[in-house]
Amino acid sequence: MDHKIRIVLSVRLFTDEKCFGPGVATLLRKVQELHSLRAAAMDMNMAYSKAWTIMKKAEQELGFRLLNSTTGGRHGGGATLTEEGAKLIEAYDGFCRELQGTADRLYDTYFADF
Amino acid sequence: MDHKIRIVLSVRLFTDEKCFGPGVATLLRKVQELHSLRAAAMDMNMAYSKAWTIMKKAEQELGFRLLNSTTGGRHGGGATLTEEGAKLIEAYDGFCRELQGTADRLYDTYFADF
Numbered sequence: 001m002d003h004k005i006r007i008v009l010s011v012r013l014f015t016d017e018k019c020f021g022p023g024v025a026t027l028l029r030k031v032q033e034l035h036s037l038r039a040a041a042m043d044m045n046m047a048y049s050k051a052w053t054i055m056k057k058a059e060q061e062l063g064f065r066l067l068n069s070t071t072g073g074r075h076g077g078g079a080t081l082t083e084e085g086a087k088l089i090e091a092y093d094g095f096c097r098e099l100q101g102t103a104d105r106l107y108d109t110y111f112a113d114f
Numbered sequence: 115m116d117h118k119i120r121i122v123l124s125v126r127l128f129t130d131e132k133c134f135g136p137g138v139a140t141l142l143r144k145v146q147e148l149h150s151l152r153a154a155a156m157d158m159n160m161a162y163s164k165a166w167t168i169m170k171k172a173e174q175e176l177g178f179r180l181l182n183s184t185t186g187g188r189h190g191g192g193a194t195l196t197e198e199g200a201k202l203i204e205a206y207d208g209f210c211r212e213l214q215g216t217a218d219r220l221y222d223t224y225f226a227d228f
Contacts (some may be wrong), residue, residue, distance in 0.1 A: 005133075005176075009213075010124040013225075063118075063188075063226075088228065095217075096226040099123075102216040103209075110209040111127075114176075114202065 005114050007103055011096050019061030020092065027051055028081060028089045031067060036078040062088075119228050123217055125210050134206065141165055142180060142195060142203045150192040151181065152212030176202075 030040030144154030
């Protein structure tokens, strides 16, 4: 067969409803880097209103805040991750990394013939 | 925190483009069971035309056939899995099962605090 198959994992967290996945995770990492949800959204070519809605929905489902809004100060309004937000993105990224390692190892067992 | 987090994995196969995921996998399992793509689609509340398009696109991307169409005979027209189709769904299901096992084990390491 001509095509080499590549595997893409997607990890989503649910409480009652979907509450956390690749989109929110990327937003949180960008906020860590850019200290602003607006800048994070812009960097992802996402409307700020959409980023804000995604974040609020995730916080509501999870039952805790992910972002602290900071207003004023030397850099104007911005956002930082709450302690729980930082712990969650760290857990999510660590989990995904280990799982991807397992997927890479399992690949040969299951998909070597394709 | 009030909510118990549950993890949902999604495994997608790509060649150049996405070619195989939970939707095609479910269709194939239903065809195995019901010996007909039309019956499989109906069972999933999916339009037959949509099921047919999904299947054709997957076959095109993978570079091999997933279904044999059978016409006439005692049960009228129907479909069975090709040998490669049967091997692929078996590989996909085995891979997902093992990966889910790893995810369950990793859960406590990463998400016990949430």
